[in-house]
Amino acid sequence: MAQLLEAAASVFCTTGYTAASTNAIAREAGVSPGTLYQFFPNKEAIAIELGGRLMHEMRETYGEALAPVDPATPLEEAVGAAVDRFIAFNCEHPVFFALMHGPDIPGRVAEQHDALHTTLLSRIEDLLASLLPDTPPAALTRTAHMCLGIYKSGLELVLGHEGAERDAYVEELKDVLIRYLRPLMGDRPGQG
Numbered sequence: 001m002a003q004l005l006e007a008a009a010s011v012f013c014t015t016g017y018t019a020a021s022t023n024a025i026a027r028e029a030g031v032s033p034g035t036l037y038q039f040f041p042n043k044e045a046i047a048i049e050l051g052g053r054l055m056h057e058m059r060e061t062y063g064e065a066l067a068p069v070d071p072a073t074p075l076e077e078a079v080g081a082a083v084d085r086f087i088a089f090n091c092e093h094p095v096f097f098a099l100m101h102g103p104d105i106p107g108r109v110a111e112q113h114d115a116l117h118t119t120l121l122s123r124i125e126d127l128l129a130s131l132l133p134d135t136p137p138a139a140l141t142r143t144a145h146m147c148l149g150i151y152k153s154g155l156e157l158v159l160g161h162e163g164a165e166r167d168a169y170v171e172e173l174k175d176v177l178i179r180y181l182r183p184l185m186g187d188r189p190g191q192g
Helices: 002-015 022-029 033-039 043-065 075-092 094-101 107-131 137-159 163-185
Strands: none
Touching: 002 022, 002 043, 002 094, 022 033, 022 043, 043 075, 043 094, 043 107, 075 094, 075 107, 075 137, 075 163, 094 107, 094 137, 107 137, 107 163, 137 163
16 A cells, blocks of 8 residues: 555656546556555545545644744744754655645545645644734734745745755745744844
């Protein structure tokens, strides 16, 4: 099953979900289509299993990455730690981006992604509340949406590059988030 999921990840990244076929996945896994059908009835079932596993791992990643921080933590450190963990996850699992942000997400995967997105926004709000303790809830919600939107836009650029150029885009993404958040923080201690 792991071999099939790994092959599906490769095919989904290469062709996208819609163009992928069970035959291509079986070929990539080095098994017959009959073997694939012993585990999965169709490509949507494969995508749902793969998406579920990735979302579980992503929940663990953002649990660590978005834990509330000590208010004295420098902004650069808080943003850097969160971005680094998310980028590492997405670079390790490029199929996550392909499945979750493609135009053709299978229905149940889309529902799971929407639930993950809602939880992720809540966790970003919690992190921001520790960095911006006097900010009204509605403003924290807007700021969380903006941070996630900025991150997702930057992620596509990061994943489109490799090596030193990828590293440069990661630093640019952190810089954009820091420059967005810095004025919201005012004169917090340790932020000078």
